[in-house]
Amino acid sequence: MTIIELIKVSKNYPNSKLPAICDVSLKVEEGEVLALLGPSGSGKTTLLRLIAGFETPDEGVVLLKGNIVSEQGLALPPEKRGVGMVFQDYALFPHLNAAENIAFGLRRMSRSEKNEKVCTILEMVGLSDFSKRYPHELSGGQQQRIALARALAPDPALVLLDEPFSSLDPDMCVRMREDVSEILQKTGSTAVLVTHDHEEAFSMADKVALLNEGRLEQLDTPEGIYHTPLSPFVADFVGKADFITGVVEGGKIVTEIGCLQNTSHFIEGAEVMVMIRPDDIDLRPNAKGDATVLERQFRGSENYYRLRLSSGQIIHSGQHSVSVYPVGSQVDLQLQITHVVAFEKTKVNGPRS
């Protein structure tokens, strides 16, 4: 069942030249987690607020469980949508304790039913012992879980999470991602998550919608986004990508580090840029190799190399954590590309470093 569907949604803010949201269409199926990913100002939060009902689209339609909830300047108010939301700052009610916060959205229930529901949810988020605590007596991670519990308690059709981990420290952040994912899975919740961190999007979401300047650049699985980006912007945003030049000759893309399949069917003689991820290249020590090691960063689980090719092109490679090649030594490159991603040369304005 389709929980949320956006059809050609656009939104402009007065006093702003660029549209906040431009012609976005997407769907989220029941039980799915969708991540809205993009740099700041890409419109991802606006899109979330459109779904919640805090914003009204100028054009297009928003459907919740097949019912129209927003269209051209009309909107069902947020309190009638049954959509849960977890805010960046949690927005817990400071005058209510954890249990009361969770019970806030429970309606048409007897007191005992409410208590039971609150207990179940508190147990699920692992905070049964904290039910009487007030928000200011809880840690950031605990507040986060109470906020999620509060959003989930009324069994919403959809949960929205607005940069939920941005105010947590990095250690906590990784743990909370796991916890939240687990809770969402346990409850079979459908969720839309806003984030600017591609790792967060990849680790938590079933599908990722990548936004740039209000436009949907690509909607795909995390693997699809990472391995087969549809634009250089996507390629660059979701991880390290180097672009090397190549020419189509004899049905193959010929580059200085080898020949690659012309999967995108460029015409003969076309100049293209091939995306190379750090995990696409393997290194072999060779005194006569055509690449020079410029820098090695030890990152624990891997060694991350910066290399210069004979043409002067800089390229990066991630190697096993025990594969150590000294700076200044020569190496051979071996390509291990499963998906060749290449763009017409005009599309790429030189690789960003």
Add this chain to the structure above:
Amino acid sequence: MHLFLTNKTSPRLSIDRWGLAAFLIAAVVIVPLGVVLSSVFSAHDDVWAHLIETTLAGILINTFWLTLGVAIGTSVLGVSLAWLTAATDFPGRRFFDWALMLPMAIPSYVTAFVAIGLLDFSGPLQTVLRLWLGKDGFWFPEIRSRGGVILVMTLTLYPYVYLLARNAFLTQGRRALEAAQSLGASRLSGFFRVALPMARPWIVGGVMLALMETLSDFGAVSIFNYDTFATAIYQAWFGFFSVSAASQLASFLVLLVFILLLLEQKLTARTRYTSTSLTTRQGDRIQLKGMTRWFAVMIAFSVFLIAFIVPVTQLLIWSVSIAGEDFDARYFVYLGHSLSLGGGAALMTVAAVLILVYSQRLRPTVMIRVLVRISTLGYALPGSVLAVGIFIPFAWLDHQTMTYLDRPFILKGTVAAMLLAYLVRFLAVAYHPVQSVIKRISQHIDESAQNLGCSGIEMLRRVHLPMMRSGVLTALVLVFVDVMKEMPITLMMRPFGWDTLAIRIYEMTSEGEWERAALPAIAIVLAGLIPVFLLARDRERGF
């Protein structure tokens, strides 16, 4: 399938329930204001010409110095005391914390007649000094002077600044101050560069309340014979029997207050601080050491002594000396009238303020903003003028019902009319503290409540009211105390037989009978103490 969708395309034009409620409240304020302002265009009579010739210049000069003096006095006293009790620690701080609110219970006209009775040539202090030092052996400042009025007004009005500034210092959180310190600012410069600017909207709000009180004060200035607009209006109307001259003077005064309001707007514009959950804790206070702590004790104690202990003691002495012959059952009637008027007006006013503040939050449109602005203008109307402004349309309505329904529906001279006048007069008093607290509730709180299916009145009841409790309580207290103390509206609008404590004081002081005025005064002070205690208790519980 289509669900019920609400139109949100043109929020500026749509009037819904909130907009309508705000409109009605604004209308109640704008009618008397319009009646008064329209008098500017009415023909100038002889009384007006006489006033311009004889008194207007003096009134303007008097008003200027009084306003300036009280502004400086209340802000210095209010802010420094608020900072001492909210940010530092010294012996007796917890006591002074609430003790310094106590002068709120004493109306300025009470302090005024006590000061004159005590410090006048024939008063006990000068009499004793004469006994010791001989007839001409000393110089004593004349209490019936400009300095005297400013001193009395400052001592009675500083608690407005103190309350609001203290609230700001306590709730502004420590992070910004800590950041300032990490950037090398000392605690003192941190106060001037961070804490004080952050508290500015509240301080400005407090000073403005004090100044509007000053401009419309009637009781104290008439006891001092210090001519201001308020007394001139009263004289023009009840001395020269010229309502038009009174209204013309009033429109001058209204103009002055509008200038103040504009100034406040300018000073507090673009301030929208959201709260941090971190409030001042015991360990964060500056521990005053050595001489400084005793200096702090001395400051707090002298203010408390002069503004509260001395007047109350004097009132008690006078009351005891007179009680035997003057005290009887009438006083319970006066008290009952004062309490019920104060309580009724406080509830009505705060309810109206909540509607205004809330419609402003839910519908942040230009129109609602204008309506709210208009509604809080009632404070610009001094009590005596407001009485006319409400009396005239009500008298007209009574006349109409008499003519067309053949059955007079009497509005003028009723308690309802009086309550309405209080509402208009004190709406701004209640508005500031309520608006200050709601300003600090993050929009995300509203949004999460809405997401959980809670909106409108329900959101007000379940989310905002509990979170705004301190501000709402402050508003109730301020209005209650103000109505208890209020003199001109009560004097001119009371139904027959509705004498209050304040009226009794007016009658006694105008005859110079300080002792007999002390008895109702002590009752007003006592009643005024109750809300101050409530406020202190709420503060103890913390939020």
